[in-house]
Amino acid sequence: MRHVIVMAGTGTIGLMAVFLVDFLNLFYISRLGDTRYTAAIGFANVINFLQVAICIGMSIGITVVTARLIGAKKHDLAGQIINSFLLLMTVIMIVIGIAIMVFRYPILSLLGAQDLVLEQAGQFIAITSPFLCFIGLGMALSGLLRAVGDAKGSMYITIAGALVTAVLDPLFILYFGWGLEGAAVSTVFSRAAVAVFGFYSLRKYQLIHKPVWKKIFSDSYPVFVIAFPAILTNLATPAGNTFVIKTMASFGSDAIAGQTAIDRIVPVAFAFVFALTGSVGPIISQNFGAGFRDRMCETLMVSLKLVCLCVLCAWILFFVGEEWIVKMFALKAAGIELMRLFCHWVILSNLFLGMLFVSNTAFNNLGYPLLSTLFNWGRATLGTIPFVWFGATYGPKGILVGQAIGVMPFGFFAVLCAFYVLRNIKINMVSYQ
Template sequence: MRHVVVMAGTGTVGLMAVFLVDFLNLFYISRLGDSRYTAAIGFANAIGFLQISICIGMSIGATVIAARLVGAHQYERAKRIVTSFIVVMTAIMIVLGLCIAAYNREILYLLGARDVVLQQASHFVVIVSPLLFLIGLGMVLSGLLRAMGDAKRSMNVTVIGALVAGSLDPLFILVFHLGLEGAAISTVCSRLAVALLGFYSLRRYELLQKPEWKYIWSDSLEVFKISFPAILTNLATPVGGLFVIHTMSRFSSDAIAGQTAIDRLIPVAFAFVFALTGSVGPIISQNFGAGLRERMQETMVVSLKLVCLCVFCAWFVFFIGEDLFIKMFALKADGAALMHLFCHWVIINNLFLGMLFVSNTAFNNLGYPLLSTLFNWGRATLGTIPFVYVGASYGPQGVLVGQAMGVVPFGIMAVICTFVVMKNIQMEKVA
């Protein structure tokens, strides 16, 4: 319990810092008092969430491989593989970021953005997307610090990003009146700070070296064997989110603003739950590499207990702070109604979302990455599309309820499957 709490606790602060950048952007944009701007950043963040999910998948692969090799005392091999992967990952992120920037208006139009909303969202994406590789580097380097057991420095790497964004957002948005362009500039500056501090912090472990070009593809493929399924798994959530915001675009800008506010609050409020996916992974992986199979199940049980505790504490805070959140984002009409419904009841569905995410982490680290991909995409398709489609006939609130209900069966089934897998591994050990 102590090991999980320490690793996840520091990871929570770090992950919360990453999500605070988007949160602060939305908060200061909402101060402008125009729901169209709030809706625009919602569309831009939907694309950004898709990109960051890829970065998270990349960091999972690097963290797992580094932790496994360090746990097996293969330090030199870990250095070579990590260095090779960072080079290839950076190249991929640059290409992806430029492609999305080039076709951003077409993508935003497909999502439902129109007129002023489309124009403002486009300004944000064009500035931020080409420099996507900065947050990719920051997340991978932070994950490598966690793999080395340095939870504090891993946390500091991402905290610096929130501090930079918190300082620059009001300056660019409210003082210089740059609107979403100001939010985009602030985001880029915060990501640059994260990447630079990540490189500086990792120097003490000498985990990076000069790339050995003859091994760069073979080494990278070894990481991608874990990263690629993790990326597919992580993409499910933002893809489902894209369908939700597309459906919500049928209603008013106020409804999109409400959905955007909820989407930005969830990662901050449940950063501890999301941090478990990055922190429990190395713990399970190191015990797996060291042959301590019985501790893996203990780690899973502890994680589920912590998920329950976190969700019910958040429910209490949101229930009593409902009016504060509505005023915080200047929500009106449909937006205020959505926040009211979320704070009272819908927030509970994050219990099942946390169960699903923790289970996916276990699958990735136990050699069953396809199971995590199956469950996450099942939730993003069968657990989202039909529920949201039916819910839309009841208005914006029906969309929110439909999105929440779809995750319940997949969260329960994922946990059951996880313990079955762990039991089979234990039986293989005995045999």
């Protein structure tokens, strides 16, 4: 319990700093008093989620491999794989970022963005997407610091990014009057700060050095074996959100603004739950590498208890602070109704979402990443499309309720499957050469 709380606690602060970047962007944009700008951020974030999902998958891959090698006392091999993969990942992220920038308007149009909303969302993506490699490196380096046990170092580099945003957002958005473009520029600087501080922090562990060029692909292979299924897993969430935002778009900018506010406030409110997925992964991997099955089971049980406690505390706070939250984002009409419904009851569905995320972490770190893919895509398709489609017949609130109900069975059965895997998995010696 102590180990999980320390790792997840520091991870929470760091992760909250990451989510605070998007939260502050939305907060200052809402000060402009036009829900169309808020809706534009919502559409841009759908594409941003797709990009970040790829980054998260790659960071999971390198974190898992590194943690296993460190648990098996293979420090030099870990450093070799880290440097090869970071170089290859950077190239891949640059290519993906530029491709999305080029095709941003057709993608946004498919999502339902129109007129000013389409123009503003397109400008935001044009500025941030080419620099996708910064957030990819930042996430990977943060995960690597957790893999070597430096939870505080991982926390500090993400805090640095949030501080950059806290300073630049009001300056660019309000003082210079750049609006959504100012939020985009601030986001790029924030992500760059995380990447730079990440490299600086990891250097003291003697894991950053010149890669062996002829081994870049062979070194990266074991990472991609884990990263590719993890990417597919993480793409499920933005894919499901894409259907939700497209369905919600038919009810106007006010409804989109409400949905966007909920999407931005959930990661901040449940930062501890999200941090668990990044923090317990290295713990499970290190104990897997060392052959300690009992500790892996205990880690999963402790994580689930903490998820329940976190959701309960958040529900109380949101229930009491409902009016303050509505005013914070200057929501109107349908947006207000959505936020009230979320604060009263829908927020509880995050218990099952947390159960799903913790279980996926166990699958990824135990060598069963395809199970994560199965459960996440099941939730994003069978657990989203029919429920949201039926809920839409009752308006925006029906969409929100449908999305919440759909996640419940997948969270429950994912936990049962995770414990089954833990109790039956064969523990072998770790080797990547």
